[in-house]
Amino acid sequence: xxxxxxxxxxxxxxxxxxxxxxxxxxxxxxxxxxxxxxxxxxxxxxxxxxxxxxxxxxxxxxxxxxxxxxxxxxxxxxxxxxxxxxxxxxxx
Numbered sequence: 001x002x003x004x005x006x007x008x009x010x011x012x013x014x015x016x017x018x019x020x021x022x023x024x025x026x027x028x029x030x031x032x033x034x035x036x037x038x039x040x041x042x043x044x045x046x047x048x049x050x051x052x053x054x055x056x057x058x059x060x061x062x063x064x065x066x067x068x069x070x071x072x073x074x075x076x077x078x079x080x081x082x083x084x085x086x087x088x089x090x091x092x
Contacts, residue, residue: 019049026086030058
């Protein structure tokens, strides 16, 4: 929240009421991510607004939550593959 008492939609797109017209999105989380529900809800809202969404939810224990602490896990190869696939779909 800014000093003026509002949140700019560019800083918090998941709080925007209008999502149509946004660029395609790659949305990533894991089953044990503390923000999992928010991430899934955001992806659902994007899709409902007509935005192309590629969503990847890593399984619980994949180590994805370590990203918040600078850790690494066995999710890195999967994430790289998701990025590659996502970028390839953009160039179609």
